[in-house]
Amino acid sequence: MSSLELVDFINSQREEGEAVLDHADLMKKVSKVLKKDAGRFSDIYLDSMNRRQKCYRFPKREACLMAMSYSYELQANATPFETRVRDLYRRHADEFTPTMTALVKMKTRGGEQEVRVFSLRGAHLLGMFARTERAKAFRRKVLDVLDEQSRQGQSLGAEFQRTLLEYSGKQAVASLCGKGLRQWQRQKPPLEAKLSDLASQLQPSLPLH
Structure with missing residues (x-):
């Protein structure tokens, strides 16, 4: 400390x-x-x-x-802070992946020692388990971010459905006549690009693996 x-x-x-x-x-x-x-x-x-x-x-x-x-x-x-972090990690070690934490050799005043380091994702997970006031504030912030993403997801989902209906409707009209088919050939690429963009935005931004 x-x-x-x-x-x-x-x-x-x-x-x-x-x-x-x-x-x-x-x-x-x-x-x-x-x-x-x-x-x-x-x-x-x-x-x-x-x-x-x-x-x-x-x-x-x-x-x-x-x-x-x-x-x-x-x-x-x-x-000491280092001891609290070490004990916190040991209690929840099964939830950390190799990409989140590792032991590295570092030179210290006491000579070369193995020191545990954490990636940003690993540090965030520590914040989920800690009981300090800062950790509580961090968890509240995470909930705020998740709520905002949920609201954005609902809005994007509605826009995706509207675009999909427009795509299906114009595709159906195009099948009725040659003139409609030529017009559909111009309308199809931007609609497909919009659907693809909306679909990518709807993918979860907090992967579990």
Whole structure:
């Protein structure tokens, strides 16, 4: 868990009206809590202006110690983000396909290690299972998107049926006389193109496989 994530976590647990913890304040406290070990967890991040800024990346024990230094109640919930993601994946591993997640070897401070990475689709699936406020907001957004697609699908379906009736009607008229046949030969290609386009738009945009 990075010091930035820890600050966000601590602030999310504070009651309304309590002072907001600043990252700079937490940075000053690290050496007081972790003593001589603090330097082992020093790291760098890029801020919103792409400037290199100092931060810390804490293992589980140190993240808990830092959280506990602000509130004993926080300690129980101060599980590192990486651990929460790993546990969430393990509980639902059977629902992830090989294209959604994989183990890759990466160089870390502790040497080369296997790290699990997720594709965008895999990250979305994690959001379906998580219990955080952001995950709840994400699920509501997904429902909004599905509702909108459903409405669009109903509108496209009605237009497809109208075009199909027009196609069938003009085809029937064309079979009655030679003049109608020549006219049908001109009308047929654009109607077929329109039907093909509508049919492709009606295909599900959220494949299950």
